[in-house]
Amino acid sequence: MLFAFFLRISLSSPVNSDGANNALQAWDMLHGNLLLHGWVTGDASVYTFELPLLAITESLFGLTSTTCHIASALTYLTVAACCVALARTNSRGAAAAARCGVAVAVLAGPLVTGQGVAILLQKPDHIGTSAFLLGSFLLIERAPGWRFTPPLLLVILCAGQIGDATVLYVAVPAVVLVCAYRVLAARKIRTVDAMIAITAAVSVPLAMLARQMMVRLGAFAVVPPKTAISSPGQWAHNALLTLHYIRTLFGATVVGPDTMPRVAAAALGWACLLAAAFGFAKVVWTWRAASRAEQLVCAAIVLNLAVFIVSVMATTTDQREIAAVLPCGAVLAARACVPGRIVGARRAPVALAAAALAAVLPLAAAATQPPATSPAVTLAAWLKAHRLTYGIAGYWDASAVTLESGDRVQVRAITSGKNHLVPYYWETKPGWYAASRHRATFVIADDSDGIPVADAEQSFGRPAAIYRVADCHIMVYRRNVLSRLRARGLP
Numbered sequence: 001m002l003f004a005f006f007l008r009i010s011l012s013s014p015v016n017s018d019g020a021n022n023a024l025q026a027w028d029m030l031h032g033n034l035l036l037h038g039w040v041t042g043d044a045s046v047y048t049f050e051l052p053l054l055a056i057t058e059s060l061f062g063l064t065s066t067t068c069h070i071a072s073a074l075t076y077l078t079v080a081a082c083c084v085a086l087a088r089t090n091s092r093g094a095a096a097a098a099r100c101g102v103a104v105a106v107l108a109g110p111l112v113t114g115q116g117v118a119i120l121l122q123k124p125d126h127i128g129t130s131a132f133l134l135g136s137f138l139l140i141e142r143a144p145g146w147r148f149t150p151p152l153l154l155v156i157l158c159a160g161q162i163g164d165a166t167v168l169y170v171a172v173p174a175v176v177l178v179c180a181y182r183v184l185a186a187r188k189i190r191t192v193d194a195m196i197a198i199t200a201a202v203s204v205p206l207a208m209l210a211r212q213m214m215v216r217l218g219a220f221a222v223v224p225p226k227t228a229i230s231s232p233g234q235w236a237h238n239a240l241l242t243l244h245y246i247r248t249l250f251g252a253t254v255v256g257p258d259t260m261p262r263v264a265a266a267a268l269g270w271a272c273l274l275a276a277a278f279g280f281a282k283v284v285w286t287w288r289a290a291s292r293a294e295q296l297v298c299a300a301i302v303l304n305l306a307v308f309i310v311s312v313m314a315t316t317t318d319q320r321e322i323a324a325v326l327p328c329g330a331v332l333a334a335r336a337c338v339p340g341r342i343v344g345a346r347r348a349p350v351a352l353a354a355a356a357l358a359a360v361l362p363l364a365a366a367a368t369q370p371p372a373t374s375p376a377v378t379l380a381a382w383l384k385a386h387r388l389t390y391g392i393a394g395y396w397d398a399s400a401v402t403l404e405s406g407d408r409v410q411v412r413a414i415t416s417g418k419n420h421l422v423p424y425y426w427e428t429k430p431g432w433y434a435a436s437r438h439r440a441t442f443v444i445a446d447d448s449d450g451i452p453v454a455d456a457e458q459s460f461g462r463p464a465a466i467y468r469v470a471d472c473h474i475m476v477y478r479r480n481v482l483s484r485l486r487a488r489g490l491p
Contacts, residue, residue, distance in 0.1 A: 002080065002104070005363040006073035009111050010121040012366075014374035015065045017396050017413070019072070019123030020403035021427035022046065025220075026054030026071075027063050027407065036220035038429045043225035048163035049131060050075055050124030063406050065374070072121045075128045080107050082134035083327040086293050087334035089141055094348035095341050099334040101355025106272040106330035108362040110251035112265040117366070119249065119320055127323040132160030133171045133300055134327060140175065141293035144192045150199040157203035162211055165225045168204065169307050170324065174299035175200035178292065185288070193292075223426060230312045238314035242305060245319035247273065249326050261365070268362060272333065279332025294335065297328045304328075376400035378470040379444065383409045388474075391442035392481060394450025395424050397472065401444070411444060414451065420486045421451065421459045435482040443481060445473040460484050 015023075025036055029051060036047070045051075054071045061067045080103075087103040088096040110116030120127050136156045143149050157175075160167030179197035183189060215221075230238065247253050251269030254262045280301065283294045290298075304322050308314055313321050338355070342348045380401045383389070390410050393401070398413035412432045413424040423433040431437065443460065445453040453473050457463075461484075463475035 003073055003077050005367055006076050007069060008367045009117055010069040010072045011371040012369035013117045013122045014372040015068045017399040019068050020399035022051060022124050023054055023063060023068050023403055024399060026051045026058055030055040030058055035214060035218055037218045038431055039220040040425045040428055041220050041222050042427050043223050044126060044164040045222055046124040046128060046163050048159040050128045065403055076121055079127060079130045079327050080104060082131055082138060083330050086134055086138050086331045089293055091340040094352055095338055098338045098351040098355040101359045102334040102337050103330045105358035106333050108359060109268050109272040111366040112362050113251050113255055115248060115255055116251050126166060126320045129164040129166045130324045130327045132156055132167050133324055136171055137293050137296040140196055141291060150195055153199050154203050157200060158207040158210060161207035170300050170304045172200050172204060173303050174296050178295045178299050226313050228312045229310055235309055238309045241314050242309050245322060249319045275333035275337055276329030279336030282336045297331050301325050301328050374400060375470040376404045379472060380405035380409055382469045388442045390438055390440050392440050393444035394446055397444045397446050397450045416455060417486060421455060422486050433482055433485060435480050438482060439480045440482045441477055443475040445475055
């Protein structure tokens with residue numbers, strides 16, 4: 001049932017070109033290009049989780065935008081499952097069920113807002129990485145002394161680092177620091193915590209070695225993530241921005257006019273945020289008695305926010321970079337609001353009813369939003385009808401149209417350079433722009449959020465015909481416009 005809610009809510013936000021490019025990469029993997037040879041991915045390749053999940057979904061449903069929504073819902077469901085499993089640890093019966101309800105309520109709260117849906121369910125973008133964080137924490141909490149825990153943890157952390165650098169900067173340091181603290185507190189070196197810390201540290205060079213081997217075998221290239229440190233004078237401003245991003249991530253902001261539904265949604269977001277903050281404070285206050293899972297989740301939140309604040313990401317990106325704070329906060333909120341055991345015949349049903357209501361209400365409210373229709377649907381249909389099968393456009397108009405056409409119409413992304421148009425090497429294949437291999441006969445011009453008509457005419461000349469479709473201009477040429485693109489080096 002939870003998957004059905006997530007899928008219905010995901011449909012209220014259209015798939016943009018970021019999600020479409022991930023779908024095209026998964027489609028390539030499904031058809032034999034397992035290492036994504038020739039691709040240039042973004043700074044988070046999501047190669048080890050979301051792309052395989054997309055490929056499996058596409059094998060069943062084909063290359064469509066609906067497939068992307070299904071994969072997004074499955075990704076969020078996986079994160080929710082890890083979150084619930086951590087939240088209910090060391091609890092039973094009604095207490096375990098109530099903790100599950102509170103965790104789901106925190107994850108569902110942001111979905112009432114369109115901004116929350118875009119962050120969490122629109123495309124693979126850091127939220128799926130939370131599965132690696134929470135999955136490793138769950139393994140450490142449930143089976144710290146199991147003989148297969150170190151190799152399994154090594155696999156999880158290595159796979160996470162290959163897919164997203166967030167695991168390198170958040171999950172690995174969290175495991176090392178918490179386990180090192182527990183070793184010092186126990187005053188014994190030969191402990192399971194020491195072995196786990198060593199395993200986490202070893203995962204870093206091992207993941208780098210695995211990535212280098214993949215590159216030598218012809219795997220995809222990755223645009224380097226923004227890891228530069230901002231000036232210390234910027235940190236206070238970054239911290240204020242981060243507080244705003246946290247509010248947005250939990251749904252504790254009113255987007256648009258102050259209508260009653262929006263105010264109620266923001267109030268729910270504030271309740272979830274305060275519950276997570278209370279859970280965090282409770283673990284910090286009782287740090288010595290806290291479980292491994294609670295310590296790891298708190299450490300992950302601190303590290304994620306600290307890295308974000310001192311880096312240049314706070315001013316150049318948005319709350320997607322700290323998406324893991326939401327499920328980690330959900331774990332802490334559930335464990336703080338619901339005790340491990342609920343004593344009393346009357347208290348158990350009340351706790352269960354309250355937790356179930358808190359979880360179902362935001363899900364039901366979010367599911368009432370109508371399905372979104374992307375302009376790319378109209379553009380793809382028009383281009384197919386006029387037998388225009390290869391062209392170029394601005395980034396947000398390119399792969400979205402390709403996806404909606406089922407790859408029958410292929411539109412490649414370009415961007416503005418210095419007085420000329422150049423290929424856009426982000427989630428793309430450089431071979432797409434080779435004039436010797438492809439013939440592009442149209443340009444999708446979009447003056448509001450793409451390539452302006454004037455820029456297209458300056459680079460490619462006057463078109464043979466121009467059509468107005470879905471608030472865009474489709475400029476048709478009798479020549480191959482790829483031959484007029486300026487060369488651009490790979491990033």
